[in-house]
Amino acid sequence: MPRLLEVKGLTAGYGMIEVLHDMSVHIDEGEIVTIIGANGAGKTTTLHCLSGLVPARQGKILLRGQEIQNLPPHEIVLLGLSQSPEGRRIFPRLSVLENLQMGAFTRSDKPQIAKDIEHCYDLFPILKERQQQLGGTLSGGEQQMLAVARAILSRPKLLLLDEPSLGLAPLIVLKIFEVIRKLNQEGMSVILVEQNARMALKLAHRGYVLETGRITATGSGQSLLDDPKVQEAYLGH
Template sequence: MALLEVQQLRAGYGPIEVLKGISLQVDKGEIVAIIGANGAGKTTTLMTLSGIVPVRGGSILFDGQDITRLPAYQIVSRGLAQSPEGRKIFPRLTVLENLEMGAFTRNDPQGVQADIEKAYHYFPILKQRAKQAGGTLSGGEQQMLAIARALMSRPKLLLLDEPSLGLAPMIVLKIFEVIRELNRDGVAVLLVEQNARMALKLAHRGYVLETGSITMSDRAETMLNDPRVKAAYLGE
């Protein structure tokens, strides 16, 4: 069953139209990857879904409800959270306060406390760093914090923008392992990645985004073996 259903979505900045009518779908329990080159519109897609970039046309259905025109702050409480590109950690809030911000829309302090413990379970290093300012963490730790922070709203769907960007391979492996674990725990994931191979190995299905249009969609395994994908995105 479709958790997220995007139809003919258009969005952009000023005179520039970035998304030229894209349609995509994420089912419950799925990991879906969007791959594409720089400037294809991957980040704009996620920012439009989160309500940061205004929708110019088309529709976004989430969990059976139309969220196309909802302001960003109302989308999170519907169960759609994002870990944005470049982490966007609050640098002068502590790690713990960053996590609390992720739970801003919630009114169940005990549940939030339990979820903080859960975040520490996924990423033990965050517990050691709990009292430290977010800005003092390493890049990898910040990425972990960004994901953990997004999870604090108990999302049904987690949007992940470039979780591997600028990180050492060991750290990337660890983060992808946690994403898989999260997914097993029932969170659907829409992942945007330049590292297409890793993304497609993790995902169930994939989309190729080229200059604002979806040019291919298939099962991830099929895409990994597709000669066009291989040539354009896997460097083979």
């Protein structure tokens, strides 16, 4: 499979604090790749570097061979990378429909945007029922569905999902993971950062273990599930 994203020797942080140290990962076209690790390992910082929110201090980030590490976030979205952030960050005073339209802010193909919004309603029927409701009045699970739907309205080649199951009821989590699988079957590649390591590794083709800003293990989702060290540290064995 052709390489979609390649990260080479990425170093990044905030102020005096270095969070990521010489990190290298990749994702091929059509893959779901998960990054697991303890709180503070650098998972969210990794995603923020990929989407241009945190500058890289060293290293390269290549999206389909093009360097993106110095580009502003809106240009990275135009190149086909979109993020659904931790904490959802929907627009509470906008309706569900307006939130979805904001996801398509880089696009001008109105008929196709309308079709894509209908596709989001097929994926998450509750959003259709709630389309005129203000985002801030939705339940946590509905807000998470809205955050994922909004992220896919830019038609990304690569979708970054940061803790999509955080704080949600198990049934809602199953629904969101089912949609991630469906989007992948439709051709979208996904990088998933997820505290529910077992579910993430079952869904993912490959995974990386991140510890204090360094990749310490990588392999297929199944091989990491079977790894005694991973089981002990992240799977509650």
